[in-house]
Amino acid sequence: MNSMTILACISAAILVNLSSAQHPGAGAPHHGGVKGHHDGPAHYNYAYAVQDDYSGSNFGQSEQRDGYSTSGQYHVALPDGRIQTVTYTVADQYSGYVADVSYSGQAKYGPSHGPSHGHAHSASTV
Template sequence: MAAKFVAILSLAVAASAIPLVPVAKVAYEPEAPAHYEFQYSVEDHHTGDIKSQRESRSGDAVHGSYSLVQPDGVHRIVEYTSDKEHGFNAIVRYEGHPTEAPQKVAYAPVAKVAYAPVAKVAYAAPVAKVAYAAPVAKLAYAAPVAKVAYSTAPAHVTFSSPIISYHH
């Protein structure tokens, strides 16, 4: 009975020793509405890559457009808007007429790279000789000596590139 009293008393003392931690109130500030504007354009007549885009956002409303010249020569223009009330809406227009043949793209010549020959690697594992004799403690005979030999044939490894191949 006294043990129970001591246990309960010690728990009460321990609980009273724990300081109360004040609970801090964290005030959350509402985030400011998003606002940005950007635009870019590319006009590379050598490759035929002609495109542009612009976009602006104020809060949840997004307004923008992009345009590009398709491979058949037609200029595609897309104007779009997006907001919480109406969702995403796009208007697509085409200007010009398709050409008879798609535009041919001129590519710059690719540099040719010569690779040095690959070194041949040969590997031979060391030969291990193992001899074992059983202990003679309570045996009347000695086990025969076993000879174990291990070797591998030389490996031929090659690697070549730019078309990747590997031989072993």
């Protein structure tokens, strides 16, 4: 590129920048507010699960909430082959989560590898 081409590119960039500063784009869209907003306790339920044999992924969760009363559970496959399940509840707006953790299946471990003692090195003289 010669110096005239570089100067033209810089000039064009400055003009585009000045032009956009004088004519700003449209602002953020306005949706007119949220209708039906409630300040009261939530009411919902949901569930999902993923089981992918190729990757070994196995996990999921479900939860229900009615006002301040919440209950649910989630599970995950552990590396040792067991499934860990956590079941939890919240009784009211003043209590915290109370969890019960359980395990199903039998833990399976691979072959044990003993400590490595390394190789003895002989000192070399020069």
